Amino acid sequence: MTSGPTTGEPGLVSVVVPNYNGAAYVRDCLDSLRAQTYEPLESIIVDDASTDGSADLVTSSYSEMRLIRLPRNRGFAHAANQGIGAARGEIVALLNNDAVAEPGWIEELVGALRRHPDAGSAASKILLLDPPGTLNSAGDIFRRNGVPDNRGAWETDHGQYDEEVEVFGASGAALAFRRAMLADVGPFDERFFMYCEDVDLAFRAQLAGYRCIYTPRAIVRHRLSASGGGQLASYHCGRNFVWLAARDLPAAAWRRYWPSIVAAQLGLALQAMLHVREPAARARLLGQLVGLLGAPRFIGERRALNQRRRVSDSYLLSLLA
Numbered sequence: 001m002t003s004g005p006t007t008g009e010p011g012l013v014s015v016v017v018p019n020y021n022g023a024a025y026v027r028d029c030l031d032s033l034r035a036q037t038y039e040p041l042e043s044i045i046v047d048d049a050s051t052d053g054s055a056d057l058v059t060s061s062y063s064e065m066r067l068i069r070l071p072r073n074r075g076f077a078h079a080a081n082q083g084i085g086a087a088r089g090e091i092v093a094l095l096n097n098d099a100v101a102e103p104g105w106i107e108e109l110v111g112a113l114r115r116h117p118d119a120g121s122a123a124s125k126i127l128l129l130d131p132p133g134t135l136n137s138a139g140d141i142f143r144r145n146g147v148p149d150n151r152g153a154w155e156t157d158h159g160q161y162d163e164e165v166e167v168f169g170a171s172g173a174a175l176a177f178r179r180a181m182l183a184d185v186g187p188f189d190e191r192f193f194m195y196c197e198d199v200d201l202a203f204r205a206q207l208a209g210y211r212c213i214y215t216p217r218a219i220v221r222h223r224l225s226a227s228g229g230g231q232l233a234s235y236h237c238g239r240n241f242v243w244l245a246a247r248d249l250p251a252a253a254w255r256r257y258w259p260s261i262v263a264a265q266l267g268l269a270l271q272a273m274l275h276v277r278e279p280a281a282r283a284r285l286l287g288q289l290v291g292l293l294g295a296p297r298f299i300g301e302r303r304a305l306n307q308r309r310r311v312s313d314s315y316l317l318s319l320l321a
Contacts (some may be wrong), residue, residue: 007090011040013106014040015092017033017046017083017097019045019097024052025098026054038147044065046082068086076197079191085187087185091109092182094142095173095176099223108217113213119166120181121169121187122218123169124218125161125214128221135154138167139214144256146260146265161310164213166213168202187201191192195233196197200247203244207308207316208310211280239314241288241291250313
């Protein structure tokens with residue numbers, strides 16, 4: 001196999017770490033990449049115009065890693081795409097700057113992709129750093145009511161997700177993509193900015209026939225919302241849930257589940273209105289409004305997306321939880 005822009009360098013894995021003001025925790029992340037058992041490996045840190053000196057920290061303490069400095073903050077999706085564009089490997093992994101990977105993380109992800117040639121991505125088993133032993137994600141799921149979620153979130157890990165299985169998608173906090181898949185379906189949609197950009201990409205990959213394999217021995221521990229959360233998460237999730245349903249959710253799902261989809265959005269809005277004095281609740285409502293205003297544009301993109309579809313309605317419906 002020869003390397004090229006759509007396949008990458010055979011055997012090489014490129015790990016992309018988007019960073020924004022992560023000086024308090026990015027060392028742990030990068031130290032865990034240094035400890036990876038897999039070779040060959042390149043690490044690319046994309047600094048999203050940090051103001052806390054974390055980019056200089058990378059330069060001074062991790063000189064073997066490649067640093068890309070962005071002039072202004074344009075969101076997680078843009079930073080990740082910049083790293084993906086600079087990556088040379090046939091497999092491109094993504095790791096949050098507030099996550100710590102076990103030494104065999106990359107080796108396990110690569111092994112899963114080799115065992116499953118129809119898979120375009122591999123999901124990690126993500127545990128919370130605090131409280132320890134609590135699951136953050138065992139792969140992404142997408143519910144029939146149009147709301148994305150993490151499989152196993154908040155459950156105590158006692159081995160119930162230790163089987164290597166196909167899942168809807170992989171959490172953007174820690175995953176691996178085949179470069180060939182990204183060349184086919186495209187990278188992250190930067191309009192999502194942050195939150196749900198991984199779900200959108202998972203949907204586009206599944207529509208094009210690329211499966212996702214959950215890899216339970218590829219373990220990462222995550223400081224949840226160390227670099228996000230609060231009003232930021234509420235706004236972007238409020239907006240992006242609407243955009244996901246408008247463009248990605250198949251027509252067959254809309255015909256069958258539209259009452260649940262509408263009810264879910266109304267329920268989220270009602271819950272926010274009941275707590276409207278809280279900034280996060282107001283941010284959720286604003287996000288939903290902006291999502292609705294932008295929905296016609298995303299609905300208009302459905303036809304182009306479906307023209308690339310390679311799977312049946314029955315398969316797509318089987319993905320929904």
